[in-house]
Amino acid sequence: MAISKIWVYAEADGDSPATSTLELLTKARELGGTLEAVYVGANGSALAAGLGDHGATKVFAVDPGDVLPGVVGAATLATLIGEHAPDVVLFAQSYQGRDASAALSAKLDRPVLTNGTDLRVDGDNLVVGTAIFGGNTLVDTEFEGDGPYLAVIRPKSFAAEPAGGGAAEVVSVPAADAGRAGEAKVLSTFVEEREGPKLEEAVVVVSGGRGIGSAEAFGPLVDELAKLLGGASGASRAIVDAGWVPYSKQVGQTGKVVKPKLYIALGISGATQHMVGMKGSDNIIAVNKDGEAPIFGIADLGIVGDVHKVVPQLIEAIKAKQ
Amino acid sequence: MNIAVCVKQIPDPVVPGKLAADHTLDRAGDAILDDSDAYGVEMALQLVDKAEGDGEVILISMAPDGAVKGLRTALAMGAARAVLVSDDALAGSDSLSTAKVLAKAVDRAGGVDLLLTATESTDGYTGTVPAQIAELLGWPALTFAKHVELADGKVTIQRQTEDGYDIVEASLPAVVSVTAGVVEPRYPSFKGIMAAKNKPVDAVTAGDLGLDAGAVGWAGARQKIVSVGAAPAREAGEKIEDDGESFNRVVAFLEQLKVV
Numbered sequence: 001m002a003i004s005k006i007w008v009y010a011e012a013d014g015d016s017p018a019t020s021t022l023e024l025l026t027k028a029r030e031l032g033g034t035l036e037a038v039y040v041g042a043n044g045s046a047l048a049a050g051l052g053d054h055g056a057t058k059v060f061a062v063d064p065g066d067v068l069p070g071v072v073g074a075a076t077l078a079t080l081i082g083e084h085a086p087d088v089v090l091f092a093q094s095y096q097g098r099d100a101s102a103a104l105s106a107k108l109d110r111p112v113l114t115n116g117t118d119l120r121v122d123g124d125n126l127v128v129g130t131a132i133f134g135g136n137t138l139v140d141t142e143f144e145g146d147g148p149y150l151a152v153i154r155p156k157s158f159a160a161e162p163a164g165g166g167a168a169e170v171v172s173v174p175a176a177d178a179g180r181a182g183e184a185k186v187l188s189t190f191v192e193e194r195e196g197p198k199l200e201e202a203v204v205v206v207s208g209g210r211g212i213g214s215a216e217a218f219g220p221l222v223d224e225l226a227k228l229l230g231g232a233s234g235a236s237r238a239i240v241d242a243g244w245v246p247y248s249k250q251v252g253q254t255g256k257v258v259k260p261k262l263y264i265a266l267g268i269s270g271a272t273q274h275m276v277g278m279k280g281s282d283n284i285i286a287v288n289k290d291g292e293a294p295i296f297g298i299a300d301l302g303i304v305g306d307v308h309k310v311v312p313q314l315i316e317a318i319k320a321k322q
Numbered sequence: 323m324n325i326a327v328c329v330k331q332i333p334d335p336v337v338p339g340k341l342a343a344d345h346t347l348d349r350a351g352d353a354i355l356d357d358s359d360a361y362g363v364e365m366a367l368q369l370v371d372k373a374e375g376d377g378e379v380i381l382i383s384m385a386p387d388g389a390v391k392g393l394r395t396a397l398a399m400g401a402a403r404a405v406l407v408s409d410d411a412l413a414g415s416d417s418l419s420t421a422k423v424l425a426k427a428v429d430r431a432g433g434v435d436l437l438l439t440a441t442e443s444t445d446g447y448t449g450t451v452p453a454q455i456a457e458l459l460g461w462p463a464l465t466f467a468k469h470v471e472l473a474d475g476k477v478t479i480q481r482q483t484e485d486g487y488d489i490v491e492a493s494l495p496a497v498v499s500v501t502a503g504v505v506e507p508r509y510p511s512f513k514g515i516m517a518a519k520n521k522p523v524d525a526v527t528a529g530d531l532g533l534d535a536g537a538v539g540w541a542g543a544r545q546k547i548v549s550v551g552a553a554p555a556r557e558a559g560e561k562i563e564d565d566g567e568s569f570n571r572v573v574a575f576l577e578q579l580k581v582v
């Protein structure tokens with residue numbers, strides 16, 4: 001069996017395909033073979049142009065209605081896989097991607113490899129690269145036994161590049177009946193207000209950690225600096241767990257992966273789980289009063305100092321320039 | 323209301339991790355309760371307290387060498403009993419095999435209305451086990467919960483999303499994975515620690531659960547590590563002590579990057 005057909009589990013961001021989906025399509029193009037997408041959500045036809053432009057020739061669109069899409073999506077995928085026999089199904093490591101891949105794995109009785117940061121075809125096999133121990137060790141794993149091979153890839157592992165294809169053909173597919181397992185209903189949706197660019201897409205990210213001292217310090221230090229630099233503010237898990245800022249700001253293994261041109265870490269120690277989310281940034285500046293903090297090991301510019309002194313001075317200096 | 327909680331017992335994360343000769347995570351040394359699961363235990367204790375009628379918190383764990391240290395910690399917090407699956411045949415289990423074992427253990431525990439897990443373990447962090455267990459049990463999976471409520475035979479959660487949260491509801495029994503920080507895990511009291519010593523731990527093997535050895539462990543994983551290598555290291559750059567003027571160096575750096 002060669003790898004001749006690859007499916008990407010597509011997700012939407014508003015009316016377009018999510019960036020993580022486009023990243024997967026771009027990489028899958030390189031692996032070769034037929035490339036198609038499966039989308040479980042409302043308004044699949046809106047995604048056809050973006051998916052096609054990134055190499056998908058077809059999108060199977062499944063409208064799950066008001067239930068959580070993962071389980072019903074997996075049940076429908078299982079049926080589609082029976083009919084169309086893809087060799088590989090790729091998922092983004094997002095909330096939806098994790099739900100769907102896990103349910104599908106159990107349904108098909110196939111292993112699923114998660115936390116992937118690289119993909120390569122080796123003969124008939126698919127090799128998934130993962131970075132462990134905070135990104136210090138790279139492990140390549142290949143599948144054994146029957147496909148389809150299920151792989152879940154961390155966002156920002158590949159760059160998204162259009163291939164210039166026409167819109168993908170939209171094939172509407174009814175949602176499969178997943179029984180009781182599929183009944184979890186979404187009653188309502190809350191979107192947190194956000195000013196400025198999205199964290200995952202910002203050119204500059206300024207993140208605060210426990211070292212900023214209090215929830216009250218986040219606005220004047222972290223948000224303010226981010227705003228001045230046209231960037232987005234982020235956070236370590238320590239201050240998300242403490243309730244200082246919402247979870248949507250968390251950078252790291254359980255939060256978002258960011259790769260901005262510049263990442264500024266304020267009062268963040270540099271735990272491995274934080275670093276996996278920001279290590280790929282082009283440039284890193286860290287301010288931490290502990291000269292031994294691990295964050296300095298990856299910082300291009302490290303300031304050993306107190307954020308309450310350095311950051312207000314920095315903000316004033318930037319304001320004076322603008 | 324009986325609530326089962328998956329608790330993983332893991333090598334102390336303070337000790338830097340390493341791989342054993344067979345490329346699995348080196349699990350030598352005393353396993354402790356994964357911090358991530360302490361939130362589930364606390365949540366379960368609170369929910370059973372709030373619910374009407376009788377009920378107990380039951381721990382579910384799969385761990386090598388009959389490890390109980392982490393279970394004792396959770397029993398000391400207030401859980402009533404535990405089902406522990408320990409079997410050499412389970413070495414090398416991937417997330418799906420682990421889920422198969424845990425799902426059977428939930429059956430064995432009996433009368434479970436709600437199963438809580440963490441969203442991902444500290445050492446393995448595949449993050450797939452909860453939804454796999456749910457699928458195997460045929461129960462709804464309500465994942466990434468940052469708030470959980472039980473009423474009228476239903477569970478309602480606030481489910482974390484990329485830019486906020488959804489309110490999600492399902493009938494019981496169900497599986498809910500809870501995020502870190504949902505509740506403040508209690509410290510075991512001295513009384514709790516003493517009581518934990520005598521609480522029942524039902525220790526079973528894969529065979530006792532009716533699992534075929536070929537479906538779990540190495541045989542069931544159907545994946546092979548083909549190489550392990552060091553990642554290209556990111557070099558540390560310039561590091562300066564703040565002397566009251568270091569912000570100027572930062573401004574110069576920002577100018578060089580053209581972000582100001």
Ligand SMILES: Cc1cc2nc3c(=O)[nH]c(=O)nc-3n(C[C@H](O)[C@H](O)[C@H](O)COP(=O)(O)OP(=O)(O)OC[C@H]3O[C@@H](n4cnc5c(N)ncnc54)[C@H](O)[C@@H]3O)c2cc1C
Pocket residue numbers: 208209210211212213235236237238239250251252253254255256266267268269270271272273274277287288289290293305306307308358442443444445447
């Ligand atoms: C399964 C799992 C998943 C995780 N996922 C994530 C994740 O996605 N993202 C994440 O961030 N973490 C994650 N963590 C948590 C991670 O291990 C760390 O606990 C966390 O990143 C620490 O946050 P911190 O650096 O803000 O706090 P700390 O480690 O407490 O560091 C605070 C730093 O501030 C410095 N400081 C204090 N005062 C000042 C001052 N006045 N001026 C300057 N510096 C000061 C201190 O020197 C210290 O270095 C995860 C952990 C686990 C187990």
Ligand SMILES: Nc1ncnc2c1ncn2[C@@H]1O[C@H](COP(=O)(O)O)[C@@H](O)[C@H]1O
Pocket residue numbers: 328329330331358359382383384385417420424438439440441442443444446447448449450451452
């Ligand atoms: N061996 C295990 N024993 C008990 N619970 C587990 C085990 N493995 C995974 N879990 C549960 O499933 C969650 C997700 O695990 P993982 O998929 O490994 O990230 C964990 O946080 C635990 O709650």
